[in-house]
Amino acid sequence: xxxxxxxxxxxxxxxxxxxxxxxxxxxxxxxxxxxxxxxxxxxxxxxxxxxxxxxxxxxxxxxxxxxxxxxxxxxxxxxxxxxxxxxxxxxxxxxxxxxxxxxxxxxxxxxxxxxxxxxxxxxxxxxxxxxxxxxxxxxxxxxxxxxxxxxxxxxxxxxxxxxxxxxxxxxxxxxxxxxxxxxxxxxxxxxxxxxxxxxxxxxxxxxxxxxxxxxxxxxxxxxxxxxxxxxxxxxxxxxxxxxxxxxxxxxxxxxxxxxxxxxxxxxxxxxxxxxxxxxxxxxxxxxxxxxxxxxxxxxxxxxxxxxxxxxxxxxxxxxxxxxxxxxxxxxxxxxxxxxxxxxxxxxxxxxxxxxxxxx
Ligand code: ACO
Numbered sequence: 241x242x243x244x245x246x247x248x249x250x251x252x253x254x255x256x257x258x259x260x261x262x263x264x265x266x267x268x269x270x271x272x273x274x275x276x277x278x279x280x281x282x283x284x285x286x287x288x289x290x291x292x293x294x295x296x297x298x299x300x301x302x303x304x305x306x307x308x309x310x311x312x313x314x315x316x317x318x319x320x321x322x323x324x325x326x327x328x329x330x331x332x333x334x335x336x337x338x339x340x341x342x343x344x345x346x347x348x349x350x351x352x353x354x355x356x357x358x359x360x361x362x363x364x365x366x367x368x369x370x371x372x373x374x375x376x377x378x379x380x381x382x383x384x385x386x387x388x389x390x391x392x393x394x395x396x397x398x399x400x401x402x403x404x405x406x407x408x409x410x411x412x413x414x415x416x417x418x419x420x421x422x423x424x425x426x427x428x429x430x431x432x433x434x435x436x437x438x439x440x441x442x443x444x445x446x447x448x449x450x451x452x453x454x455x456x457x458x459x460x461x462x463x464x465x466x467x468x469x470x471x472x473x474x475x476x477x478x479x480x481x482x483x484x485x486x487x488x489x490x491x492x493x494x495x496x497x498x499x500x501x502x503x504x505x506x507x508x509x510x511x512x513x514x515x516x517x518x519x520x521x522x523x524x525x526x527x528x529x530x531x532x533x534x535x536x537x538x539x540x541x542x543x544x545x546x547x548x549x550x551x552x553x554x555x556x557x558x559x560x561x562x563x564x565x566x567x568x569x570x571x572x573x574x575x576x577x578x579x580x581x582x583x584x585x586x587x588x589x590x591x592x593x594x595x596x597x598x599x
Contacts, residue, residue, distance in 0.1 A: 256574060266494050292569050335430060454539060467520035
């Protein structure tokens with residue numbers, strides 16, 4: 241118990257064959273393939289196949305017809321609630337009671353349906369119903385169908401922004417939401433329970449909720465035209481600059497590099513402001529912490545790329561969840577195969593034994 245690590249930093253809790261974030265070299269590989277080779281060459285749904293089935297001949301299917309029971313328009317919470325509900329609606333079997341193939345098919349159905357739930361919730365937030373199935377069927381890729389379902393139309397720039405973002409953020413080792421999915425799977429729960437638990441973990445600002453806080457920062461810098469002053473004020477008030485720092489990477493985050501390039505290629509109107517803020521933030525963080533590398537993380541340019549696709553900031557955690565269904569599904573299957581309950585220990589540091597009357 242002497243090697244307690246707050247936040248489990250550096251603790252190796254699982255072995256995985258799914259993805260390899262290359263901490264020092266700044267590369268990310270899915271099943272050994274660098275994401276630089278995937279972006280722009282295969283659509284997201286095939287990356288799902290690569291991650292889950294280790295095959296590009298396999299892909300995430302289209303969602304089957306299903307009507308969510310109660311959408312509020314708050315996509316992250318709609319997604320968590322409706323995904324949990326699918327466990328009973330579809331009578332999903334517990335992982336301990338299924339074969340791998342059946343669990344894999346449950347995860348494929350769930351992944352596709354989760355994207356559809358987010359698109360429908362986004363339509364509710366916009367005050368309209370989702371597009372009919374014949375309109376959605378005109379799309380070629382999952383990203384295009386997602387936009388058609390939500391908006392009834394799909395601008396090719398928006399499709400490219402979303403497909404690139406989804407591929408870059410499809411999987412990333414043992415992050416908080418994936419760990420949550422694996423812990424839930426390790427108890428033998430069903431796939432809907434594991435996926436919805438992961439959605440909850442992703443929603444926090446220190447994980448998938450960060451892009452929602454990046455755009456307001458960019459707005460503020462655009463208003464004042466003073467990125468240095470903004471950074472100084474955040475750091476002096478002991479705040480965190482959203483979109484910077486990472487528990488794993490001690491080099492440039494490769495996803496950030498690709499998303500930055502994409503934001504520029506797609507002509508993001510926020511690109512210049514983002515680059516100015518990035519420069520000021522990196523310089524100030526380097527000066528403040530010369531021995532601790534704090535680089536731009538995936539969330540900073542994610543926010544800029546998603547803005548190109550006119551994704552409202554409050555929807556960004558749900559967009560992240562759409563991407564991460566691939567990684568979660570792959571990890572839930574990998575966890576199922578280990579068959580070992582995840583149950584670490586806690587060191588008790590509370591009061592010594594005492595009588596009830598002493599409390
Ligand atoms: N802005 C300002 N200071 C920072 C930042 C930041 N973005 N990130 C780290 N620091 C500072 C901390 O204040 C701390 O300083 P202190 O020692 O003086 O208190 C020091 O660096 C170490 O901070 P930790 O939280 O221990 O660093 P860790 O590497 O564990 O943190 C984390 C990673 C949580 C992502 C952090 O960098 C952060 O909060 N970033 C902002 C939120 C964000 O962008 N989240 C998205 C992460 S990517 C993802 O989840 C997909």
